[in-house]
Amino acid sequence: MAELILYNTLTxxxxxxxxxEPGKVAIYACGLTPQAPAHVGHMRGVVVMDxxxxxxxxxxxxxxxxxxxxxxxxKIIRRAQEEHTSTTAVAEKxxxxxxxxxxxxxxxxxxxxxxxxxxxxIIEMVQRLxxxxxxxxxDGDVYFEVNKFPEYGKLSGRSVEEMQAxxxxxxDERKRNPEDFALWKAAKPxxxxxxxxxxxxxxxxHIECSALSLKYLGAAFxxxxxxxxxxxxxxxxxxxxxxxxxxxxxxxxxxWLHWGPVRLRQEKMSKSTGLVVPIRELREQYEPAVxxxxxxxxxxxxxxEFSYERLQESQAALERIRTASQRAEAFLRExxxxxxxxxxxxxxxxxxxxxxxxxFNTAQALAAVFEVVREINTHLNTPELxxxxxxxxxxxxxxxxxxxxxxxxxxxxxxxxxxxQSETLNxxxxxxxxxRQELRSRKLYDLADRxxxxxxxxxxxxxxxxxxxxxxxx
RNA sequence: GGCGCCGUGCCCGAGUGGCUAAGGGAAAGGUCUGCAAAACCUUUAUUCGUGGGUUCGAUUCCCACCGGCGCCUCCA
Numbered sequence: 001m002a003e004l005i006l007y008n009t010l011t012x013x014x015x016x017x018x019x020x021e022p023g024k025v026a027i028y029a030c031g032l033t034p035q036a037p038a039h040v041g042h043m044r045g046v047v048v049m050d051x052x053x054x055x056x057x058x059x060x061x062x063x064x065x066x067x068x069x070x071x072x073x074x075k076i077i078r079r080a081q082e083e084h085t086s087t088t089a090v091a092e093k094x095x096x097x098x099x100x101x102x103x104x105x106x107x108x109x110x111x112x113x114x115x116x117x118x119x120x121x122i123i124e125m126v127q128r129l130x131x132x133x134x135x136x137x138x139d140g141d142v143y144f145e146v147n148k149f150p151e152y153g154k155l156s157g158r159s160v161e162e163m164q165a166x167x168x169x170x171x172d173e174r175k176r177n178p179e180d181f182a183l184w185k186a187a188k189p190x191x192x193x194x195x196x197x198x199x200x201x202x203x204x205x206h207i208e209c210s211a212l213s214l215k216y217l218g219a220a221f222x223x224x225x226x227x228x229x230x231x232x233x234x235x236x237x238x239x240x241x242x243x244x245x246x247x248x249x250x251x252x253x254x255x256w257l258h259w260g261p262v263r264l265r266q267e268k269m270s271k272s273t274g275l276v277v278p279i280r281e282l283r284e285q286y287e288p289a290v291x292x293x294x295x296x297x298x299x300x301x302x303x304x305e306f307s308y309e310r311l312q313e314s315q316a317a318l319e320r321i322r323t324a325s326q327r328a329e330a331f332l333r334e335x336x337x338x339x340x341x342x343x344x345x346x347x348x349x350x351x352x353x354x355x356x357x358x359x360f361n362t363a364q365a366l367a368a369v370f371e372v373v374r375e376i377n378t379h380l381n382t383p384e385l386x387x388x389x390x391x392x393x394x395x396x397x398x399x400x401x402x403x404x405x406x407x408x409x410x411x412x413x414x415x416x417x418x419x420x421q422s423e424t425l426n427x428x429x430x431x432x433x434x435x436r437q438e439l440r441s442r443k444l445y446d447l448a449d450r451x452x453x454x455x456x457x458x459x460x461x462x463x464x465x466x467x468x469x470x471x472x473x474x
Numbered sequence: 475g476g477c478g479c480c481g482u483g484c485c486c487g488a489g490u491g492g493c494u495a496a497g498g499g500a501a502a503g504g505u506c507u508g509c510a511a512a513a514c515c516u517u518u519a520u521u522c523g524u525g526g527g528u529u530c531g532a533u534u535c536c537c538a539c540c541g542g543c544g545c546c547u548c549c550a
Contacts, residue, residue, distance in 0.1 A: 012478090032550065045550045075548075158477050158546075205548085227550030232477085234549090260479090261544070270549055297498075298487065303480080303543065310486065313499040320498085323512065351496095355488085364488050367497035377513050381506080445508060452510080463512050470512090 004059060006223075007301065007359050009231060009256040010155055014359060019222050020254060025061045026221040027052070028213035028253070029110065030230055033070040034094030035079045038101050039276045040291075040306055041262040041269040045227055047292055047411075048259045048300045048360075050107035052223070054409055055356050066216045067110040068209060069095050072202055077191055087192050088116075101279045104288045106411040113216060115208045119194050122203045122211040125245055126183045126196075134244040138174045140186030140199040146179045149240040155256065156232035181237050183207045206237040210245070210252070219246050224253035228260055228301075229268070260303045269306060277306060289412045290315045296362040296410060319474060321406065324373040325414040326472040327380050328399040331392075333426070334468075338392035345401030348372050352405055362410065369410075372402045386467060416473055433462070433469045440464075 004017040019025050029049050032042060053063050070076075071091035080087045095112075102109060115122070126142055129135040134148045146152045146160055153159050160179055172178075182204035187193035193200035203211075213221060226235060235256065242252035261268040264275040282291060294314040298304050332338075348368045355364035376398045379385045388394075406412050432451065439448045452462045461474050 030550075033548090038550090042550050048550095073548095153477095156477070156545075228479090228544065229549055232545055233547090259550075261550075263543080266542075268544070268549085272547095272549065301479090302487090305486090307486095309499090313486070316500090317498050320512095327512080361488075363498095364496075367488070370497055374514085381513055440508080443508075449509075456511095461511070464507070464510080465512080466506075472512095 003357050004056075005358050006255060006257065009258050012157075015255070017255070019061065020220055023061060025056050025063050025223065026217040027063065027065045027110075027223040027225065028209070028217055028221060029065070029067045029224075030209055030226040030234065031067040031069050031112070032098065033073055033075055034091045034098060035075045036094060036271060037278045037280055038094075038098045039262075039269055039271075039278050040282060040295075041227070041276075042098070043101065043105055043279050043291070044262050044295050044300075044304065045225075045259055046102045046107045047105055047295045049110070049225060050105075050411060051296070051300075051360055051362060051409075052225070052257070053108060054411060055360060058356075058409060064217065065110040066213065067112055068212050069112060069114050070205070070208060071095070071114045071116050072192060073205060091116075097280070101283070104283060105279075105292050106288065106413070111216070113212050115203060115212075118208075118212055118215065119203075121215045122207055123184075123194075123196050125211045125214075125241070126203075126207060129183065129241060129245055132244070132247070134241070135183055136176065137198050140184075140201060141174070141182055142184035142198055142204075143175055143180040144183050144237070144241050144244075146177055146181075146240060149244050151243070152179070152240050153236065155239055156236045158232070181206060181233065183241065206234055207241060209234070210238045210242040213253070214242060214245070219250040219252070221253055223255045223257055225257040225259070228258040231258060259300045263303055263305045266305070268303075286311055286315065287417065289416075290318055292410075292412055293318045297366065299359070299361055299363050301359075318412070321369060321373055321402070322414055322416065323472060323474065324376045325399065325402055325406075326474075327470055328376050328395050328402070330470040330472070331380060331386075331395050332399065335392045335395075338396055340396035340400050341390065341393040342397050342400075344375075344394045344397045345372060348375070349401055349404075352409075356409065365405070365410070369402065369405050372398055372405070376402070380467075381465065383466070429460070429471050433471065436462075437469065 005014050006017050007014050027049070029045065032038070049065070053065055056063050069091065072087055076087045076090050080090045083090060099109060099112075126135065129144065130137060130142060135142050135144050160177070184196060184198055184207070185201050185204055186198070187200040187202065192202065194202060213224065224235070239252050246252065263269060264277065267273060267275055269275055269277065279291075290311060294311050295304070297310075297314060348371045351371065352365050352368035355361045355368065358364070376395065379391065379395060379398070385391060403414060406414055432455075436448050436451045439451075455462055455471075459473055461472050463470050463472070
């Protein structure tokens with residue numbers, strides 16, 4: 001349980017993971033503003049966090065994972081006007097879509113929390129920051145004063161002076177420093193608003209994540225995650241306001257984990273550039289498992305260039321894994337499910353664990369998966385190995401390893417979704433294959449080939465080998 | 475302008491101060507096969523953007539340059 005290494009953006013180095021509390025991990029990830037359909041970039045975060053959870057669970061931790069929905073902000077207000085509906089309806093609609101997309105990608109869902117349902121916690125936090133002198137009130141707005149927090153800039157590696165030197169933002173005259181940011185915004189006419197000590201208004205963008213994570217996870221929780229584009233200013237501001245709130249006696253979060261952007265045509269996939277592949281659209285063309293596989297082919301911090309060629313490659317690679325899995329299953333169906341020989345897969349499992357323990361290196365872990373695939377195939381088509389008495393036990397051991405790596409850890413099903421196999425289907429195929437074998441032995445190849453072609457059209461692939469004929473869905 | 479990341483074979487992509495530089499995709503040849511498919515084997519980097527430096531030794535550390543990207547404004 002002690003061997004997990006993870007990269008901490010705060011220290012810009014890899015560190016052994018030590019939880020706040022033995023056996024438990026508390027994680028917070030910044031969610032999205034539900035105001036448009038999610039794209040592939042959003043799904044990368046979803047899949048990365050799912051893998052993190054799964055692996056921590058394999059290491060024996062109990063994982064608590066919280067994620068927010070920014071269900072009130074400028075963009076939602078604008079969207080509600082465009083769609084002639086309420087901000088609540090907009091947030092509800094796109095939150096549902098996002099959850100449905102995440103679910104389709106095989107992600108277990110975090111505990112979702114909403115801004116509008118936690119106004120008390122947010123207001124309480126702002127109040128204390130004002131009372132403690134970290135924040136000031138101007139005309140119903142509340143700003144955090146960055147100069148009151150000496151460590152401002154420690155996450156993103158910049159100093160306030162540098163920022164001021166390179167500043168190219170319009171300075172709001174009411175702010176004491178250009179870098180001061182809004183904790184609370186006074187309501188404009190017609191906008192949704194909440195009562196507060198400073199009048200009607202709504203929270204600034206950054207405060208919600210601080211208030212919600214501290215409310216649900218407590219101070220010094222284990223992992224705070226998000227996309228790299230959130231490092232500055234969002235996470236920098238979160239640290240400032242949270243640690244100020246905690247009187248700098250405790251850190252806000254212990255480890256900061258950031259995943260890389262998904263790019264399209266060499267540019268970050270983002271709503272603002274219009275370079276976006278909505279996950280809905282992609283799901284019509286590719287099985288979610290293929291999309292998930294694609295997202296796992298590079299280390300999570302590396303920028304990932306989106307392309308249909310890459311997706312196609314992922315599909316081919318996944319098919320190779322699934323074919324081996326199904327061949328092993330077919331062999332075991334025929335030879336009886338022996339007690340698995342666990343030792344045979346151990347070297348590959350070690351390789352796999354080492355990769356996952358090294359900052360969730362799924363790209364490297366996949367290499368171990370393919371080692372198992374090769375081992376399975378070699379056993380199956382080397383006559384001496386396939387007929388050995390130990391063969392069923394070995395194949396069972398390899399099959400179990402493959403299942404654990406792919407399904408339990410990486411969350412990718414070895415059976416394509418269409419292959420809801422039933423015992424009836426197994427028996428039917430057994431019959432069909434026997435009949436076709438009869439035709440082949442009488443050299444009625446045209447009929448045998450016709451059966452194969454017809455089945456192919458139905459999505460069932462027959463493969464002949466000296467050991468007999470196997471079938472698989474694919 | 476400031477902060478930071480990256481540049482590995484045909485493509486994608488791991489990785490390490492010295493051991494054959496993973497794995498996948500693609501292509502070619504071979505084996506097997508009635509054919510097909512699948513699979514297995516072999517081949518595609520004496521080399522890791524370029525030039526210096528440190529070192530007994532660097533793709534891996536340092537510096538410069540070239541090229542690409544992210545952030546500095548909302549952004550996963």
